[in-house]
Amino acid sequence: MKNKSKYTAAAAQLGPIDPGDTKESVVARMLDLLIEAKTKETALVVFPELCLTTFFPRYYITDPANLDTYYESEVPISLMSDMFELVRKEQIIISFGYAEKDNGIPFNTSVYVDSSGNIIGKYRKIHLPGHYEYEPERPFQHLEKRYFTKGNLGFPTFDTTLGRLGMCICNDRRWPETYRVLALQGCEVVTLGYNTPKHYPLAPEHDHLQEFHNHLCMQAAAYANGMWVIASAKAGLEDDCELIGGSCIISPRGEIVAEAKTTMDELVVAQVDLNECKLIRENIFNFNLHRQPEEYKLLTKIKL
Ligand code: CDV
Numbered sequence: 001m002k003n004k005s006k007y008t009a010a011a012a013q014l015g016p017i018d019p020g021d022t023k024e025s026v027v028a029r030m031l032d033l034l035i036e037a038k039t040k041e042t043a044l045v046v047f048p049e050l051c052l053t054t055f056f057p058r059y060y061i062t063d064p065a066n067l068d069t070y071y072e073s074e075v076p077i078s079l080m081s082d083m084f085e086l087v088r089k090e091q092i093i094i095s096f097g098y099a100e101k102d103n104g105i106p107f108n109t110s111v112y113v114d115s116s117g118n119i120i121g122k123y124r125k126i127h128l129p130g131h132y133e134y135e136p137e138r139p140f141q142h143l144e145k146r147y148f149t150k151g152n153l154g155f156p157t158f159d160t161t162l163g164r165l166g167m168c169i170c171n172d173r174r175w176p177e178t179y180r181v182l183a184l185q186g187c188e189v190v191t192l193g194y195n196t197p198k199h200y201p202l203a204p205e206h207d208h209l210q211e212f213h214n215h216l217c218m219q220a221a222a223y224a225n226g227m228w229v230i231a232s233a234k235a236g237l238e239d240d241c242e243l244i245g246g247s248c249i250i251s252p253r254g255e256i257v258a259e260a261k262t263t264m265d266e267l268v269v270a271q272v273d274l275n276e277c278k279l280i281r282e283n284i285f286n287f288n289l290h291r292q293p294e295e296y297k298l299l300t301k302i303k304l
Pocket of ligand 1: 049142169171194195196200
């Protein structure tokens, strides 16, 4: 199939998913967004982090059988067969996040499914925020450190018909190293999903800045690495926990070119032009000409 350097891309934001919602009902909502994406001739559609269920790390779950219901041992192809069929028929690439259990090891994972219906890329979240143990003083938990293992796939990139793509997941987006490692491999488009509570119990004085910080880190990274960033939120009031929206598409100039207007299911669409990456990478951030890695050794020192 022909490679495209200009195409329509979308962040497929999801509104809240209640703990009682079935995976089937969520996939039906995702399919609706994909059908809308098709009518807009969208080639790349990005769904949020852990998008098949409610954001379960907010709960301290002690019953292993109950906890297990949130994980998939493999990509849930039969559950998502209508979506995969559409992806095949319409030559779309999608990414989505889910809780994976690989031989008993739990990961917070995202995949790409391409127009052949194959899984062409996988990433497992590296920066896992939160805590291991129940903390009663919090209004809700953030037990990602308890429920997931640090990703073991590094930050891979994937050559596709839509350019060289790379993934990260939620908290990864706040770390400049994430994007730089992807950019050094020639990544042109970073796709990511997130679940970000408006209230951060450890520093509530930052709550009013949550939306700002969300865009700040991604815009800075898009510009400093000459990459497109497509970011998709799970948003809205999820079981009394308010999640920010702000799903967006950011150009390599660091500009937000499309942004969600709601905190509900919403398709955020923009034209992506991969040639814009070059404008930055061949000029102000020409890595070969201007980067000075010998001065950055501290960055990879394990202990300071
Ligand atoms: N899902 C996440 O990784 N959420 C974090 C919150 C806990 C700060 C985030 O960075 O948005």
